[in-house]
Amino acid sequence: MDTGTHFAMGIALGGLATLDPVIQQDPTLFHAVLTGTILGSQAPDIDTVLKLRNNAVYIRNHRGITHSIPAVILWGIAIPSLIYAFAPEVNFFHLWLWSFLAVILHVFVDIFNAYGTQAYRPFSKRWVAYGFINTFDPYIFLLHIIGIIAWSIGLHPGYTFLIIYFVIALYYVKRYLEKREMVHKIQDYYKDVENVVTSPTIRHNIWRIAITTKDSFYVGRAVNGNIVIIDEFKRKPLPDLPVMNKAIQDDNMSAFLSFSPIYRWEIDEYDHYTEVRLIDLRYRSKGRYPFVAVVTLDNDLTIISSYTGWVFSEEKLQKKLEALPT
Incomplete structure (x- = not known):
């Protein structure tokens, strides 16, 4: 609380x-x-x-x-x-x-x-x-x-x-019975559900939902008991790549991994650096996933900067990365 x-x-x-x-x-x-x-x-x-x-x-x-x-x-x-x-x-x-x-x-x-x-x-x-x-x-x-x-x-x-x-x-x-009913609905629809994470909002009738199945992640909302799936992501393990193996050694990213049970990853390559990003799927808000971990590395795989935490705009995230060199 x-x-x-x-x-x-x-x-x-x-x-x-x-x-x-x-x-x-x-x-x-x-x-x-x-x-x-x-x-x-x-x-x-x-x-x-x-x-x-x-x-x-x-x-x-x-x-x-x-x-x-x-x-x-x-x-x-x-x-x-x-x-x-x-x-x-x-x-x-x-x-x-x-x-x-x-x-x-x-x-x-x-x-x-x-x-x-x-x-x-x-x-x-x-x-x-x-x-x-x-x-x-x-x-x-x-x-x-x-x-x-x-x-x-x-x-x-x-x-x-x-x-x-x-x-x-x-x-x-x-509230427990309301959650149990939602989980049962999800399990009836997706037969290979491995995990359902519910996150109630400050509005009593609205819940955030993140679903893990064998092959996918689904993100949705429940409003008045009606479940709507908003996003679907293929479930992919972290790749065994030098850039990822280096990034997960960073304190910010390892802290994220110790805490987040449902996330997806992105690797974006630019001219002079590579960005590795992990995105928690439990807290979708206003079209964004604000809880992230980001590591940027140069072409020699030296960590330039990193951050983990709540960020509600890309502009603010980039400013934090600039202000918090590793």
């Missing part, structure tokens, strides 16, 4: 914690728990600072180790311990319980969007991305805001957020 929704979830868990009889009797413990749930709801995304280094490091690591099982355990211990150091009179077990729950909830909700997490590390490095909740879901965010406002005007926060989370749970079930 986005940072704002995670923050709202931290507040919501603090409200739910008022149902805990021990917390009801101790205002100091309540404030410590609220601090713990807010910090716990944000802690796994500390790897966002990697974006300050470069996109390759960010893409390879964001929602990786910081969302893993060991990291969740570490956050669950470190956050309440830090708070307890400033308020040693509070009940540590209840502080730990609610702070740990906030960390778990953060990672749990992240697995349902298209970006996903490596939540099963260290047992598996595969990305867990169920793809039926948008990274920013306006309905989920709005329900949290309604709960926070209700709390601020005097309604009981515990019962308020208990009701809200029951509604959100039903919403998750509804």
Whole structure:
């Protein structure tokens, strides 16, 4: 989820914690728990600072180790311990319980969007991305805001957020069933489907779809349950060519390959250089595929420049390549 929704979830868990009889009797413990749930709801995304280094490091690591099982355990211990150091009179077990729950909830909700997490590390490095909740879901965010406002005007926060989370749970079930129906339609039409990646948009009734079959990739949209295929690409493995073998050694391109499960490739030769481009097919928007990795090499196969990330126009991409020499 986005940072704002995670923050709202931290507040919501603090409200739910008022149902805990021990917390009801101790205002100091309540404030410590609220601090713990807010910090716990944000802690796994500390790897966002990697974006300050470069996109390759960010893409390879964001929602990786910081969302893993060991990291969740570490956050669950470190956050309440830090708070307890400033308020040693509070009940540590209840502080730990609610702070740990906030960390778990953060990672749990992240697995349902298209970006996903490596939540099963260290047992598996595969990305867990169920793809039926948008990274920013306006309905989920709005329900949290309604709960926070209700709390601020005097309604009981515990019962308020208990009701809200029951509604959100039903919403998750509804979105899962909608995705399952789409996948079944696709599997009925394409008999050799190997993978279907769904990516909900901010509009509730519109989904992006990327389909992998034995020989092809299909990119489409689902609107009100009706699936329309927009693009078709032949499925071709990366060629065993010197220019490609050199390009995939670049940090930007290897980061892209570690993250993207459905992509196509292009090699364009010019007078003085060759451009190798990988294009993620999951995020088609306004007629473009904005998530790419590009490497340019001279005629001696020396890398001139490279980039990976989101680019919404060719002009901006070329400017980034000029500004970011390898």
